[in-house]
Amino acid sequence: MHDLNFFRDHLDRFEQMARARGIALDLERFRTLDRERRALITDYEKRRWAQRLAGGKLARGATVVMFGLEEWHRFYPIAKSVDEDFPEQGPSEAALERFLKKVARCNKDSEHRIAELEEQLRQFMLQVPNLPHESVPVGKGPEDNRVVRVWGEPPRFDFPPRPHWEVGERAGILDLPRAAKIAGSRFALYRGAGARLERALANFMLDVHTREHGYTEILPPFLVNTASLTAVGQLPKFAADMFHLEGTDLWLTPTAEVELTNLYRDETLDADSLPIRVCAWTACFRSEAGAAGRETRGITRQHQFQKVELYKFTRPEQSYDELESLVRDAETILQRLGLHYRVVLLCTADMGFAAAKTYDLEVWLPSAGEFKEISSCSNCEAFQARRAGIRFKPKGGKSEFVHTLNGSGLAVGRTWLAVVENYQQADGSILVPEALRPYMGTDRILPEKV
RNA sequence: GGAGGAGUGGCCGAGUGGUUGAAGGCGGCGGUCUUGAAAACCGCUUCCCGGUUGCACCGGGACGGGGGUUCGAAUCCCUCCUCCUCCGCCA
Numbered sequence: 001m002h003d004l005n006f007f008r009d010h011l012d013r014f015e016q017m018a019r020a021r022g023i024a025l026d027l028e029r030f031r032t033l034d035r036e037r038r039a040l041i042t043d044y045e046k047r048r049w050a051q052r053l054a055g056g057k058l059a060r061g062a063t064v065v066m067f068g069l070e071e072w073h074r075f076y077p078i079a080k081s082v083d084e085d086f087p088e089q090g091p092s093e094a095a096l097e098r099f100l101k102k103v104a105r106c107n108k109d110s111e112h113r114i115a116e117l118e119e120q121l122r123q124f125m126l127q128v129p130n131l132p133h134e135s136v137p138v139g140k141g142p143e144d145n146r147v148v149r150v151w152g153e154p155p156r157f158d159f160p161p162r163p164h165w166e167v168g169e170r171a172g173i174l175d176l177p178r179a180a181k182i183a184g185s186r187f188a189l190y191r192g193a194g195a196r197l198e199r200a201l202a203n204f205m206l207d208v209h210t211r212e213h214g215y216t217e218i219l220p221p222f223l224v225n226t227a228s229l230t231a232v233g234q235l236p237k238f239a240a241d242m243f244h245l246e247g248t249d250l251w252l253t254p255t256a257e258v259e260l261t262n263l264y265r266d267e268t269l270d271a272d273s274l275p276i277r278v279c280a281w282t283a284c285f286r287s288e289a290g291a292a293g294r295e296t297r298g299i300t301r302q303h304q305f306q307k308v309e310l311y312k313f314t315r316p317e318q319s320y321d322e323l324e325s326l327v328r329d330a331e332t333i334l335q336r337l338g339l340h341y342r343v344v345l346l347c348t349a350d351m352g353f354a355a356a357k358t359y360d361l362e363v364w365l366p367s368a369g370e371f372k373e374i375s376s377c378s379n380c381e382a383f384q385a386r387r388a389g390i391r392f393k394p395k396g397g398k399s400e401f402v403h404t405l406n407g408s409g410l411a412v413g414r415t416w417l418a419v420v421e422n423y424q425q426a427d428g429s430i431l432v433p434e435a436l437r438p439y440m441g442t443d444r445i446l447p448e449k450v
Numbered sequence: 451g452g453a454g455g456a457g458u459g460g461c462c463g464a465g466u467g468g469u470u471g472a473a474g475g476c477g478g479c480g481g482u483c484u485u486g487a488a489a490a491c492c493g494c495u496u497c498c499c500g501g502u503u504g505c506a507c508c509g510g511g512a513c514g515g516g517g518g519u520u521c522g523a524a525u526c527c528c529u530c531c532u533c534c535u536c537c538g539c540c541a
Contacts, residue, residue: 100521
């Protein structure tokens with residue numbers, strides 16, 4: 001969410017942003033709401049002042065002459081506007097009482113109307129996405145994203161590489177039919193070395209990030225409330241993409257970004273503690289209601305998957321350096337696993353709602369002969385922090401909003417399938433990447449009859 | 451799930467209808483004193499919104515959240531949330 005005053009003073013920039021992101025923004029509606037709200041507040045506060053003043057006089061049992069000259073000059077026009085018959089001078093106790101009754105009702109009405117307008121204004125502001133950073137390419141869609149760098153090379157096969165669901169089934173480590181029986185489509189069931197591989201990947205990622213990259217591990221709740229989702233920007237817009245628990249205020253978390261952003265919601269952090277780096281392994285749940293029919297084969301797109309999330313709270317001036325190092329931290333995992341990948345800078349049209357700048361990491365999938373997203377790393381600047389009330393206080397200065405950054409480090413399920421595809425062998429076995437061998441206790445997954 | 455109790459400023463803690471943003475204390479900041487420090491003493495110590503070029507000034511709002519009663523609510527009523535204690539249940 002943007003700062004209201006900043007928004008009002010830079011409407012042209014937001015108009016430009018809307019065009020770059022390819023969305024509609026009804027700025028005329030904003031102008032109307034904003035103008036009306038401020039006019040009402042001004043009037044209301046004048047009457048409120050008069051009400052407090054008169055109330056105070058009455059409490060002291062004043063009767064006739066009790067206003068200072070200047071006070072009276074300010075007070076009388078307000079009283080007259082509320083009560084036509086208000087005496088021009090020397091109001092009696094009865095006149096004051098009548099005025100107070102009228103002004104109380106009048107102010108109550110104003111309060112309601114102002115609250116209504118503020119809710120409408122809030123709803124409006126909640127759907128304004130973040131402003132892209134100046135280094136973000138303006139574009140119309142994924143085709144305008146920019147490849148920043150490519151690491152490694154695709155593995156060579158002397159046989160046609162199979163898609164991961166075939167490799168997994170042949171090796172007896174992935175059982176999609178039974179997952180469907182238990183839960184339905186878009187759920188996975190791992191068996192034996194497959195289950196262990198998923199666990200090994202999560203542990204490997206957490207170990208690297210906590211031991212080598214300075215992140216503190218968090219194990220948060222997997223269920224989150226409406227307030228937390230709203231603070232991140234998942235709600236109100238993306239309710240349909242999540243699982244909601246009937247009769248409660250709880251939702252299955254779509255990403256640990258929700259929990260980690262809300263770690264410090266409505267708190268003021270010590271300036272010296274920044275940047276704060278945390279990471280979390282969680283299950284993630286997405287109903288993907290709008291995506292039916294896409295990527296139905298295999299486990300690329302699931303209702304439930306695991307992810308190790310990286311998250312940073314930083315000072316504004318350091319957030320873009322921290323974004324670069326966040327991306328490197330995520331890349332380390334792919335490099336250690338020996339997986340060919342590329343880094344893509346998303347264009348304005350392809351970025352998420354809260355992001356000011358986003359890099360995607362895309363891993364090579366030999367069966368498809370293309371790159372597939374495995375991580376998304378964003379700097380949200382103060383956008384989420386403002387919405388979530390996360391500040392820091394510089395020494396001797398006013399408190400400011402922190403910048404928040406998040407990225408996958410990495411999506412475990414997609415890493416699983418990338419390993420399986422890239423390390424598959426002609427005999428149906430799967431080589432275990434060097435870095436995972438201590439976790440797997442073997443250098444090769446051998447096919448097993450189920 | 452059942453029965454009780456509690457939520458006040460960075461922290462502790464007064465305050466049960468009237469200029470109370472809120473006594474007192476602690477902490478923090480500035481000053482006096484001191485060779486320096488401590489102690490002592492003095493002063494300061496929140497955030498949001500509106501009017502404004504303005505962190506100046508004027509005004510409004512905020513005592514867990516929301517609603518109500520009243521001319522007026524930290525104080526009375528309703529409701530929700532959180533925490534604590536006891537009972538039940540449970541990995």
